[in-house]
Amino acid sequence: MTEQNDNVTEKKVWFITGAGRGMGTDIAKAALAAGHAVVATGRNPEKVTQAVGASEDLLALKLDVTDPAAAEAAVQAAVDRFGRIDVLVNNAGNFYAGFFEEITPEDFRTQIETTMFGPMNVTRAALPVLRAQRSGLLVTISSTAGIAGGEFLTAYAASKFGVEGWAESLAPEVAPFGIRTMIVEPGFFRTELLTPESTQYAESTIEDYAERTRQTVAAWRSMDGQQGGDPAKLAKALLQLAELNEPPLRFAAGADAVGVFEARAKELQEQADARRELSSNLAHEDA
Template sequence: MTDKKIWFITGAGRGLGVDIAKAALAAGHAVVATGRDPAKVAAAIGPHADLLSVKLDVTRLDEAQAAVEAAIAKFGRIDVLVNNAGNFYAGFFEELSPEQVRNQIETLLFGPMNVTRAVLPMMRKQRSGLLLTISSTAGIAGGMFCTAYAAAKFGVEGWMESLAPELAPFGIRTMLVEPGFFRTELLTAGSTTFAEPNIDDYAERTRETVAAWSSMSGKQGGDPAKLADAIVRLAALEEPPARFAAGADAVQTFEAKANALLAQAGAHRGLSTSLAHDDRGQQ
């Protein structure tokens, strides 16, 4: 028996995906690293006997199926799927175009669904596997300028939480990772698209927000290499956590949301609990 697992990672050409691939390889696992340009993926990670780079645009189900087939042809199985590929459409809702909102959800929600749909038949056959999806604290608590991004990440949270009991009988586990601010490439021009300002009422806050976020790029507090190591360690557990708050700021977000929900549940408790049918009056 061996602890060596086959990892399948999307968005592995830059940012956190590269760090996860390197951490998995360093831990003795084999990695199928995917991206739109497999040559760039291979160059970013570096040569390794247990590395296979494959082309994959997660918004294309046919490419997801082809990438999974290539992984199985090379390694015979897939043990850990990491849905990591992502981008960011930032801006006030009224200034984000319908196409931008759809593109955001296409990449962040339907993309992971495509890849998971391609991987699940293999995992069900082997009666084991881990579906690990990189979400965000924006999937726990929404925020200004994040309407499209949070909508997609909230969708990921509900999808994965609902998927977990469907797959548990087959020995397949799920795990959501909610990073706070990490020094990845998410806020760079290659990953972030800001809405085009066109409404005067939002102009001042748009300028302030874009300037603040742009100045933060490359200075975020979280270390993606440490997060990657933590992910590899958690994935090795017999029962990985359903959710992992990644970073001290993520822990604060979890706690604040939990407290807010408790307060909201109790704020109108009398009214909330008075809405049942009075069946006694119908007898």
């Protein structure tokens, strides 16, 4: 690990993926405004710098999160520049929407590669650094689609449910090393997720789905730019949570996300109660 001047090493270092636009940009700006050093990554580092704004505390790096070698190189560059990583924010993502029968296997796998294996690649690269420090916070931007699936969300929800299970299971593995994890489930925020650059819709090829596809795509396109959540406020909330000694394992981001949490909790309780007697009488007789 290279030596750094005192001014740099005193700052907390945030490593943020997908910082070239959307929520990642807001998180990077908020971290810089709070006096932290920021490693902001994206597929085009020049666009990252343009979006976030030049700063001596900013290191913009090229990173395709689906490439494990690129993740290792980015983490090494972060350590070479700032000496440490305190908060890793796995934010990079995309959205393949459509009915399961119409999403191609290739597109489904691409969704999983980016929004499930992407965070895993970056975290795997960063964990040796955090373990050596005996400190750090792993923040994974999930979605309410990781709490409750829904129509048109098979690929996206599959990736987010996977991320949820991975991050929740990772938490006790790394806690002995002073590393904390936090899963963030945003509802609808006014980001660029629903823009043509981030969302791809499956081609309508099956007549049985055609009308529902047309209605769903039209509805979602009409929501672009009209979502209720303010990503700048979410970024500030994440900075506040990151300062806690015990950040929450999950954070419902937005009033709509709180509603999803509550509805899912109620649904699970109802499902547990509905067949409680049958469920509770499945043991071996000698058990």
